[in-house]
Amino acid sequence: MPTTGQLILLFAAIVCFAVGGATSFARSRSGAGAGPDKRAPRLLARALLVCGIACCGGVIVWHAISRGQWVPVGDNFDALLWLATLLAGFVLYVQRHQRLGALDWFVLPIVLLLLIGAAVFGRTEYHAYHPVVRNAWAWVHRATAYGGAVAFAIAAASGAMYVTASRKLRSKAPVGPQFGSLERLEHLTMLSVTLGFALLTIGMVTGGVQMLAEGKQTYTAKIVLAAGVWVVYAIVLHAPINPSFRGRKVAVLSVVGFLLMLGTIVTVLLLPGGVS
Amino acid sequence: MQRLLLLGLNHATAPLEVRERLAFTADQRAAALAALRRQFEGCEAVLLNTCNRVELYAGRAVHGRPREQDMIDFLAAARGVPPEQLRPHVYHKAERAAVEHLFSVASSVDSMVIGETQILGQVREAYDAARAAGAVGATLNPLFQRAVAVGKQVMTQTKITEGRVSVGSVAVECAGHIFDHYHDKTVLCVGAGKMAALVLQSFGALRPRHLLVCNRSHEKAVALARRFGGTAVPFDRLDDHLVAADVVVTSTGSPLPVVTRQRFEPLRKLRRYRPIFLIDIALPRDVEPAVGELENVYLYNLDDLQQTVAATQSKRGESVEQARAIIRDQVERYVSWHRARAVGPIIDRLYQRHHQLAKEEVERAINKMPNLSPPEREQLEELARRIVNKLLHDPVTKLREADAAAHGGGGNPGAAGAGAGGGAGGEGVASPYLHALEKLFQLDRPSGEDEGSAAASATTEAAGDAGGSIESSATTEPLGDGSEDAAKK
Numbered sequence: 116m117p118t119t120g121q122l123i124l125l126f127a128a129i130v131c132f133a134v135g136g137a138t139s140f141a142r143s144r145s146g147a148g149a150g151p152d153k154r155a156p157r158l159l160a161r162a163l164l165v166c167g168i169a170c171c172g173g174v175i176v177w178h179a180i181s182r183g184q185w186v187p188v189g190d191n192f193d194a195l196l197w198l199a200t201l202l203a204g205f206v207l208y209v210q211r212h213q214r215l216g217a218l219d220w221f222v223l224p225i226v227l228l229l230l231i232g233a234a235v236f237g238r239t240e241y242h243a244y245h246p247v248v249r250n251a252w253a254w255v256h257r258a259t260a261y262g263g264a265v266a267f268a269i270a271a272a273s274g275a276m277y278v279t280a281s282r283k284l285r286s287k288a289p290v291g292p293q294f295g296s297l298e299r300l301e302h303l304t305m306l307s308v309t310l311g312f313a314l315l316t317i318g319m320v321t322g323g324v325q326m327l328a329e330g331k332q333t334y335t336a337k338i339v340l341a342a343g344v345w346v347v348y349a350i351v352l353h354a355p356i357n358p359s360f361r362g363r364k365v366a367v368l369s370v371v372g373f374l375l376m377l378g379t380i381v382t383v384l385l386l387p388g389g390v391s
Numbered sequence: 392m393q394r395l396l397l398l399g400l401n402h403a404t405a406p407l408e409v410r411e412r413l414a415f416t417a418d419q420r421a422a423a424l425a426a427l428r429r430q431f432e433g434c435e436a437v438l439l440n441t442c443n444r445v446e447l448y449a450g451r452a453v454h455g456r457p458r459e460q461d462m463i464d465f466l467a468a469a470r471g472v473p474p475e476q477l478r479p480h481v482y483h484k485a486e487r488a489a490v491e492h493l494f495s496v497a498s499s500v501d502s503m504v505i506g507e508t509q510i511l512g513q514v515r516e517a518y519d520a521a522r523a524a525g526a527v528g529a530t531l532n533p534l535f536q537r538a539v540a541v542g543k544q545v546m547t548q549t550k551i552t553e554g555r556v557s558v559g560s561v562a563v564e565c566a567g568h569i570f571d572h573y574h575d576k577t578v579l580c581v582g583a584g585k586m587a588a589l590v591l592q593s594f595g596a597l598r599p600r601h602l603l604v605c606n607r608s609h610e611k612a613v614a615l616a617r618r619f620g621g622t623a624v625p626f627d628r629l630d631d632h633l634v635a636a637d638v639v640v641t642s643t644g645s646p647l648p649v650v651t652r653q654r655f656e657p658l659r660k661l662r663r664y665r666p667i668f669l670i671d672i673a674l675p676r677d678v679e680p681a682v683g684e685l686e687n688v689y690l691y692n693l694d695d696l697q698q699t700v701a702a703t704q705s706k707r708g709e710s711v712e713q714a715r716a717i718i719r720d721q722v723e724r725y726v727s728w729h730r731a732r733a734v735g736p737i738i739d740r741l742y743q744r745h746h747q748l749a750k751e752e753v754e755r756a757i758n759k760m761p762n763l764s765p766p767e768r769e770q771l772e773e774l775a776r777r778i779v780n781k782l783l784h785d786p787v788t789k790l791r792e793a794d795a796a797a798h799g800g801g802g803n804p805g806a807a808g809a810g811a812g813g814g815a816g817g818e819g820v821a822s823p824y825l826h827a828l829e830k831l832f833q834l835d836r837p838s839g840e841d842e843g844s845a846a847a848s849a850t851t852e853a854a855g856d857a858g859g860s861i862e863s864s865a866t867t868e869p870l871g872d873g874s875e876d877a878a879k880k
Contacts, residue, residue, distance in 0.1 A: 284565070284569065285689065287698070287699070296567060296568055296569055296570055297568065297569050298572075298666070299571045302571070359664050361666075361687065362664065363686065363687075
């Protein structure tokens with residue numbers, strides 16, 4: 116269970132991400148261009164993103180110290196924090212290397228949702244790893260499942276950016292450099308989906324092994340949703356074979372897949388005991 | 392007295408759909424000018440036809456034709472457009488307003504992309520075409536010569552052309568929202584006109600993998616391809632090129648769309664649904680608008696690009712203000728010059744006619760008095776001349792005063808800041824007097840007066856009763872190239 120101090124630090128992270136995202140959005144809405152007028156808000160947004168990540172990191176460390184366990188993803192609070200931190204870190208990385216200034220507009224709301232979810236659903240007891248699979252299986256399952264979720268979040272964000280930019284281009288509205296190019300967004304989506312699909316597949320296999328080892332029921336809502344997510348992303352990955360899926364359809368499917376993924380996460384959170 | 396009229400539509404008043412229906416090819420323009428002059432005998436006409444505007448300038452006698460409605464009907468009939476579809480989009484200007492408009496157009500102040508230099512060539516081309524068709528005379532000749540000179544002056548004396556955003560650069564910017572890099576892309580240019588070359592120049596700088604030029608005239612395609620290091624490809628294999636291309640620039644003179652939805656839709660599968668950026672800078676358009684509705688097809692026409700240019704270009708407010716100041720000054724100069732040119736010949740003809748009458752009467756009287764000595768004959772001739780001068784002095788003085796009052800009192804026709812009005816400047820107080828003089832004394836222009844002499848009219852005035860002689864003073868202003876220089880009669 117998170118302490119009040121940890122929740123305050125978590126709230127600070129939420130504020131940093133929210134203000135940083137709003138600054139980034141306001142900067143782009145104030146008109147295209149560069150120069151000193153634009154540099155200050157950009158640096159502020161970047162600094163707030165880093166601060167938010169630092170706060171999240173602080174909460175993770177504090178939480179691990181307070182529960183006396185350094186193995187991550189042991190409870191909902193820890194799991195959602197990790198997810199949000201990884202996502203924010205990924206945004207920082209992509210923005211630095213891909214010049215996709217608008218990525219934070221689409222990812223930070225997800226990060227905020229995850230952090231708020233951590234604060235709300237985080238009051239669960241530490242979920243000890245099952246003795247039978249306390250080894251690498253459980254670790255791999257959780258790491259790949261959450262890694263896949265991060266990849267799918269990025270895919271969804273780039274997919275949403277693709278749809279937005281495409282619609283703007285069709286309506287001849289100014290797009291702005293923050294969106295990059297459709298080609299880059301499509302590439303990022305496919306890359307993220309490919310990575311996420313591989314991680315999700317590993318996560319599902321290792322999760323299945325755990326379930327069999329623990330003798331749990333295999334047809335739960337979580338399993339069905341996870342299978343649905345897997346199918347949606349399999350269709351997305353089908354695009355290079357059937358190019359009529361290219362472009363907007365892939366972008367929309369990546370968003371749909373992530374919504375299913377969110378459903379899976381929420382289902383997991385609502386399960387008795389939280390993380391399973 | 393001639394009257395100047397303008398009727399037209401442009402990017403601000405008419406959408407692309409209307410403009411493309413009214414677009415003239417070079418042949419159509421020549422035929423239209425000939426038809427207009429057949430329909431309205433003696434009128435002058437210049438038809439300015441660009442991507443963004445179609446304007447018909449006409450010079451005609453004050454009470455003559457064509458009038459506004461005639462011009463609408465004529466343009467509509469020439470392009471097969473119902474006049475009622477045209478009427479909501481056209482503007483009509485006369486005299487001074489028309490002069491100011493043409494000067495603004497030639498200076499690119501009225502362009503969608505302010506500061507673009509192509510318009511000056513287009514104005515000159517329209518004038519040359521009209522001149523070749525014999526459709527310009529005393530009204531439009533000096534006007535268009537002056538307009539070209541003003542355009543040059545604005546472009547050289549202001550910074551209006553500096554830092555302008557071209558259609559080509561905007562097309563590249565738009566392509567940048569679709570494609571990340573060009574080393575694996577194919578750029579196809581359909582058509583080999585000037586606009587295509589301008590856009591191709593921008594795309595050529597990106598060093599695409601293939602740069603293809605496809606044109607009905609293969610020689611032109613080869614020339615353009617060579618200029619940008621591309622490859623000329625046959626027009627009859629356009630479908631294959633459309634399959635290979637990622638960026639397509641179309642700029643043909645075809646009156647019908649070259650790329651239709653029916654043609655392009657089956658090609659999408661062969662293209663493996665790759666995104667394609669179609670830039671249609673032709674007028675009439677080369678790409679059917681329905682093509683732009685297809686998935687992964689991004690179609691931009693001239694208006695789309697120019698609106699982007701207009702939205703992104705810096706305002707260059709200071710340069711535009713300087714340009715407008717030059718235009719205002721030049722309009723005043725032109726109007727003053729034109730006014731003086733209109734009044735001078737009429738007074739001149741008035742004196743000539745009356746002196747001729749007096750001379751004839753003196754001859755008749757001398758014939759009845761055969762015993763007159765030469766000095767006596769001279770005395771008689773001088774008497775008649777003085778009487779004519781005395782009789783005409785007051786009306787001519789009044790006419791001049793009315794003219795000066797109507798135009799702000801500027802007596803010097805070349806002086807900037809002289810009043811507005813005159814022949815090109817609107818109907819001043821002097822105009823009724825001038826019309827009355829022409830009608831009452833039948834001072835119609837001599838049939839043999841040509842353009843040059845009309846442009847170089849002179850004002851003849853009586854020297855008063857002191858000397859009793861007639862002297863002429865030139866009242867024309869040089870028009871830059873010297874063709875309209877004053878000449879004394």
